Amino acid sequence: MHHLDPALQPLYEQVLQRNPGETEFHQAVLEVLDSLGTVVRKHPGYADARVIARVCEPERQIIFRVPWVDDQGRIEINRGFRVEFNSALGPYKGGLRFHPSVLLGTVKFLGFEQIFKNALTGLPIGGGKGGSDFDPKGRSEMEVMRFCQSFMTELYRHIGEYTDVPAGDIGVGGREIGYLFGQYKRITNRYESAVLTGKGLGWGGSQVRREATGYGLVYFVEEMLHSKGGSFDGQRVVVSGSGNVAIYAIEKVHQLGGTVVACSDSSGYVVDERGIDLELLKDVKEVRRARISEYAQERGAQYVAGGSIWDVPCKVALPCATQNELDDDGALALVKNGCVAVGEGANMPATPEAVRILREAGVLFAPGKAANAGGVATSALEMQQNASRDSWTFEHTEERLAEIMRGIHERCAATAEEYDVPGNYVLGANASAFVQVADAMIAQGVI
Ligand code: NDP
Ligand code: 2IT
Numbered sequence: 253m254h255h256l257d258p259a260l261q262p263l264y265e266q267v268l269q270r271n272p273g274e275t276e277f278h279q280a281v282l283e284v285l286d287s288l289g290t291v292v293r294k295h296p297g298y299a300d301a302r303v304i305a306r307v308c309e310p311e312r313q314i315i316f317r318v319p320w321v322d323d324q325g326r327i328e329i330n331r332g333f334r335v336e337f338n339s340a341l342g343p344y345k346g347g348l349r350f351h352p353s354v355l356l357g358t359v360k361f362l363g364f365e366q367i368f369k370n371a372l373t374g375l376p377i378g379g380g381k382g383g384s385d386f387d388p389k390g391r392s393e394m395e396v397m398r399f400c401q402s403f404m405t406e407l408y409r410h411i412g413e414y415t416d417v418p419a420g421d422i423g424v425g426g427r428e429i430g431y432l433f434g435q436y437k438r439i440t441n442r443y444e445s446a447v448l449t450g451k452g453l454g455w456g457g458s459q460v461r462r463e464a465t466g467y468g469l470v471y472f473v474e475e476m477l478h479s480k481g482g483s484f485d486g487q488r489v490v491v492s493g494s495g496n497v498a499i500y501a502i503e504k505v506h507q508l509g510g511t512v513v514a515c516s517d518s519s520g521y522v523v524d525e526r527g528i529d530l531e532l533l534k535d536v537k538e539v540r541r542a543r544i545s546e547y548a549q550e551r552g553a554q555y556v557a558g559g560s561i562w563d564v565p566c567k568v569a570l571p572c573a574t575q576n577e578l579d580d581d582g583a584l585a586l587v588k589n590g591c592v593a594v595g596e597g598a599n600m601p602a603t604p605e606a607v608r609i610l611r612e613a614g615v616l617f618a619p620g621k622a623a624n625a626g627g628v629a630t631s632a633l634e635m636q637q638n639a640s641r642d643s644w645t646f647e648h649t650e651e652r653l654a655e656i657m658r659g660i661h662e663r664c665a666a667t668a669e670e671y672d673v674p675g676n677y678v679l680g681a682n683a684s685a686f687v688q689v690a691d692a693m694i695a696q697g698v699i
Contacts, residue, residue, distance in 0.1 A: 256282075256285055256286060256289060257285075257288075257289030257290075257292065257293065259289070259292055259296075259299050260285045260288060260289055260292070260299075260304065263285065263304060263305050263308070264281065264282060264285055266305070267281050267308050271357070271360070273357065274355075274356065274357025274360060274361075275357065276357050276358055276360075276361035276575060276576075276600070277357045277360040277361040277364065279361065279576075279600065279604065280361040280364050280365055280600060281308055281364065282604070283600075283604065283678070283682070284364075284368070284682050284686065285304070287678060287679045287682035287683055287686075288304060288682065288683070288686060290671050290673070290679060290683065291671070291683050291686065291687065292304075294671070295687075298686075298687075298690055301690070301694055303690040303693055303694060304686075304690075306693065306699075307338065307367065307686070307689065307690070307693070308364070310335050310336065310337045310338075310360065310363065311336050311337060311338060311339060311344075312335075312336040313333075313334075313335050313336070313356070313360075314332075314333065314334045314335070314336070314382075314410055315331065315332070315333055315356065316331070316332045316333075316406040316407075317329060317330075317331065317332070317406075318330040318331065318332045318384060318386070318399065318402050318403050318406070319402060320395075320398045320399050320401075320402040321398060322391075322395055323392055323394065323395055328399075330384050330385055330386040330399070330403075331384060331385050332382070332383075332384045332403050332406060332407065333354070333356060333359040333382050333383055333384065334359075334380065334381075334382035334407060334410055334411075334416070334418070335356075335359045335360055335363040335380060335381055335382065336363075336378075336380045336410070336416055337360075337363040337364060337366065337367050337378070337379045337380050337381070338367040338378050338379045338380075338689060338693075339378035340378060340689050340692040340693045340696060340699070341370065341371055341376055341377060341378050341688070341689060341692055342370075342375075342376035342377040342378045343377065343378055343412075343413070343414055343415055343416055343417055344378045344379065344380030344415070344416035344417070345366070345370055345377035345378060345379065345380060345416075345417050345419075345628060345631065345632070346362065346363060346366040346370075346379060346380045346381040346382070346418070346419070346421075346628065347362075347381060347382075347383075347418065347419045347420050347421030347424065347627075347628075348381075348382045348383045348384075348418050348419070348420065348421055348424045348428075348432075349362065349381070349382075349383035349384075349421040349422045349423060349424065350383060350384050350386045350387075350388055350399075350422070350423030350424050350428070351383070351385070351387065351422050351423050352385055352386075352387040353385070354383045354384060354385045355385070358383070358575075359381050359382060359383055360381075361575070361599075361600065362381040362421070362599055363379055363380050363381035364379070365379075365599055365600065365620065365621050366379035366380060366381055366628070367379030367685070367689060368621050368681065368682060368685035368686065368689070369620075369621040369622070369624070369625045369628060369685070370625075370628055370632075371684075371685040371686075371688045371689050372621065372622055372625050372660050372663065372664070372681060372684065372685050373625050373628060373629040373632060373656055373660065374656065374659060374660075374663075375629060375632035375633075375656075376632070377417075377628065377631075377632050377635075380416055380418075381421075382407070382418055383421065383423075383424075384399075384403060386399055386403075386423075387423075388423045388428075393427075396427065396428065396431065397431045400428050400431035400432050400435065401431060401434075401435045403432070404431075404432045404435035404436055404439070405435065405439065407432075408435070408436050408439045408440060411436075411447055411448075412444065412447055413444050413445075413446040413447050413635075413638075413639075417446060417447060417448065417449060417631070417635065418432075418448055418449075419448065419449040419450045419627075419628070419631050420450045420496070422495065422574065424450075425450070425496055426450060426451075426452060426457075426462070429448055429449075429450045429451055429452075430451070430452060432448060433447070433448050433451060433455075436448070445638035446634070446635045446638035446639060449461065449631035449632075449634040449635060450462075450631065450634075451634070456634075456638055457634065458630060458631075458633055458634035458637055458643070458644070458649060459643070459644060459645065459646040459649045459650075460630055460646060460649040460650050460653055461627075461630045461631065461633075461634055462496065462500065463500040463503065463504075463650075464500075464626045464627045464629070464630035464631075464653055465496065465497045465500065465501075465597065465624050465626050465627030466496070466497050466498065466499060466500025466501035466502070466503065466504060466572070466597065466626075467500055467501075467503075467504045467626060467650070467653060468623075468624065468625065468626015468627065468629065468630075468653055468656075468657045469497070469501050469504075469570060469572070469595055469596075469597045469618075469623050469624055469626065470484070470501055470504035470505055470508065470570075470595075471504070471626070471653070471654050471657040471658065472595060472618055472622065472623040472626075472657050472660065472661055473568065473570070473593055473595035473616075473618055473623065474508060475657070475658055475661040475662075476593060476595070476616050476618055476661065476677070477568075477592075477593060477616070479665065480592075480616065482592070482593075483508070483509075484505055484508040484509055484510035484568065485508065485509035485510065486509060486510070487510045487511070487566075487567040487568055488510070488511055488513055488565065488566045488567050488568075489505050489510045489511065489512045489513070489566055489567065489568045489569070489570065490512070490513060490514045490515075490561060490562070490564050490566040490568075490569050490570070491505070491512050491514070491515045491528075491569075491570045491572055491597070492515065492516045492521070492561050492562075492569075492570070492571045492572055492573045492577060492578075492598075492601070493515065493516060493517070493571075493572040493573030493574070493597070493598065494515045494516060494517050494533060494536075494537050494544050494547075495517075495537065495572070495573070497572040497597045497598065497624065497627070498515055498570075498572040498573070498597065499530070499533060499534060499537065499538070501570050501572055501597055502515065502528050502530060502533070503530055505568075505570075506527065506528075506530065510568070511527040512527060512528045513525055513527065513528070513564065513566065514528075514561055514564040514566075515528055515533070515544065515561075516544060516561045516573065517543060517544040517573075518573070519543055519544065519545065519557060519558075520544065520545060520555060520556050520557040520558055520559065521544070521555075521556050521559065521561040521564070522544050522545075522547055522548040522551075522553050522554065522555050522556075523553060523554040523556065523564055524548075524551060524553035524554070525553075526553075529551055532547055532550060532551055533547055536550075545557070560581065560582055560585065562578060562581075562582035562583075562585045562586050563585050565589035565590065566586070566589065566591055567590065567591060567592050567593070568591065568592065568593045568594070568595070569586055569591050569593075569594045569595075570594075570595050570596075570597050571594070571596055571597060571598050571601035571602065572597030572598050572601075573598055573601065574598055574601065575598065575599060575600040575601060576600065576601065576602075576603050577598065577601045578594075578601050578602045578603065578606050579603045579605065579606055580603065580605040580606055580609055582606060583602070583605070583606035583607075583609040583610050584609060586610070586615070587609065587610065587613040587615060591615055592615060592616060593615060593616040593617075593618070594610055594615055594616070594617050594618070595617075595618040595623045596618060596619055596620035596623050596624060597620070597623065597624050598620060598624070599620045599621075599624065600620060601620065602617075607678065611676075616675070616677075617677060617678065618677055619677055619678045619681050619682075621681050621682075621685070622660050622661070622664050622677060622680075622681040625656075625657075625660055626653055626656070626657055629653065629656045629657075630649070630653055633649060633652055633653075660681075663680070663684050664677045664680035664681045664684060665677070665680060666680070666684075667679070667680040667681075667683050667684035668680035671683060
């Protein structure tokens with residue numbers, strides 16, 4: 253059993269009781285409460301204001317039916333979600349996930365993380381998340397479009413430039429954002445550019461948004477390595493996943509002189525000692541939407557069906573697929589093979605046990621809510637460009653992103669020092685973000 257600060261234990265038990273079965277949400281809350289024990293001992297006012305209890309309760313949760321017709325004329329029914337978690341710092345902001353595993357508890361864990369992540373960017377965005385249990389795998393373009401149109405036919409009444417601004421996540425990229433935006437525009441008769449981010453470059457999207465999460469992750473980890481006198485140059489790197497975050501993490505690692513020798517999808521992983529061929533990977537994943545096994549076959553690289561990618565020796569590991577994909581066995585394998593740094597590109601990819609093992613072994617660990625904040629930060633830059641009816645160059649936007657990521661690293665490192673746990677980025681991220689959100693909530697009354 254986990255030992256929380258006595259002031260926070262009853263609160264955690266209440267979260268368990270009021271949100272039964274939502275294990276991922278419980279896990280995300282526990283990690284934050286674990287950090288906040290240190291904060292409330294120093295600043296008891298936050299406990300008195302019951303602001304931690306308020307942060308754990310979403311402002312609004314929407315669940316809706318998404319009926320649509322497949323290519324065979326069969327009626328399909330999915331479930332849609334939007335959890336509007338916290339608007340103390342700005343309109344709700346966070347992605348949409350389309351994956352068969354999505355439950356309310358999944359969306360709540362992601363929305364909860366998003367509150368703190370968005371605060372860390374320093375930009376005016378609150379926290380939210382949404383999605384559906386729709387499985388895009390094997391669906392035709394037209395099926396995906398009809399699904400997106402039906403999803404937006406309900407979602408449109410809950411979102412808006414000043415209310416709630418969705419974007420992509422697993423299973424939702426530029427194609428889906430296009431279909432969603434088109435349907436929002438038809439229903440509302442408004443060209444409200446900043447109602448969604450991740451739009452196409454020709455119609456209100458931002459340069460670097462596609463690359464932002466992966467690039468930002470690598471900037472953050474590079475800062476972390478610099479703090480110990482290291483860098484990516486010449487390092488062997490393993491990146492799990494092969495979607496949006498993974499692809500652009502690989503691209504930036506290669507630009508910084510590292511070599512990514514393995515990546516994966518939900519069927520297996522590929523080991524490519526020459527370094528992943530990004531042109532081929534983008535063609536297989538972004539254009540053909542095919543399996544990583546096809547990459548391995550065409551590249552003549554080793555493919556391992558199932559198995560654990562963390563068995564591949566590396567100096568830096570970047571989990572960029574999904575929650576709880578790096579467990580205690582994975583962490584032990586990484587430590588045994590001499591890994592020095594782990595950066596979470598995905599949301600909550602490392603289990604609590606894995607994080608403990610890595611930290612105890614002295615492995616640098618960057619939590620997702622800090623390290624993968626580059627995506628949402630660039631979404632906020634997209635909103636800024638839309639509001640001023642402007643569009644920036646790639647170079648300018650990338651420089652803004654790099655600056656934001658350096659700022660988040662600095663902020664987490666400084667907060668960890670302030671609480672006498674230098675190098676503990678988990679505590680640094682949680683404490684710093686919480687204090688900002690809590691102060692805003694207290695200033696705005698009992699909200
Ligand atoms: P994509 O849909 O583009 O790619 C997801 C990748 O992860 C695919 O390779 C997929 O494999 C794999 N994957 C997904 N679910 C599972 C699963 N249950 N088990 C094993 N593998 C899985 O999504 P993104 O790259 O956008 O997102 C990846 C992670 O990054 C998520 O945790 C997301 O929340 C997080 N994130 C995304 C941001 C963004 O801007 N897109 C921003 C910040 C965080 P397969 O194709 O076989 O399903
Ligand atoms: O997890 C995340 O931060 C995202 N999926 C991106 C959210 C956004 O609004 O850009």
